[in-house]
Amino acid sequence: MPASERVMGCSGDNLIAQVLRLVTAPVLLLPPDCRAPEPGQPLGPIIVPLDGSRLAEQALEPAGQLARALGVELLLLETVEPPWASESADVGASAEFDADDLLDDIRDYLTGTASRLRVSHVAVAARTEVHVGVPARVLEKTAAAHRASAIAVSVGGLSGSMAANLMQQSKVPLLMCPSADSREKGALAIGAERIPLV
16 A cells, blocks of 8 residues: 555544654644743743653754754753652552652663753753653643643654643653664655655
């Protein structure tokens, strides 16, 4: 079946997943509730949610390039989800959760990542924040509190439903960055197939 038919035959979350698999360059999406900044209002940072993985870090370079073009900084955000925040949490998990060491490790990781960005070819200012909570809620609150210009994410690790959820809930533009793991140079990834570009 041709790629166009496979994408056109999809709907909802599946369609978003298929489209995101096709992109070979960052795509700036404007969610339905996205609001333009007030005239004269300074632009806020571009938020990059990280989890310590190389996959998540693949959004850093495109986010840095956009930040430099807009004259804003990056905000590197990591959220620690406590055990009691998940639906399958053990009732006694809250008593066992000691986040101090984990938060210190995350702060060190984010600080190192921000330092590398400042001296890399992207050369962009970056600050960091670590929060404990449900990642989607933390991201939404952080974007609102800082009047974020955009949220940049690597699409390689996003399912269609996660991407759809971001699109529905975000009030700021989303920079969807293809990951090297989700495509090969010169080819479009569609499901398990690789279709060479002509």
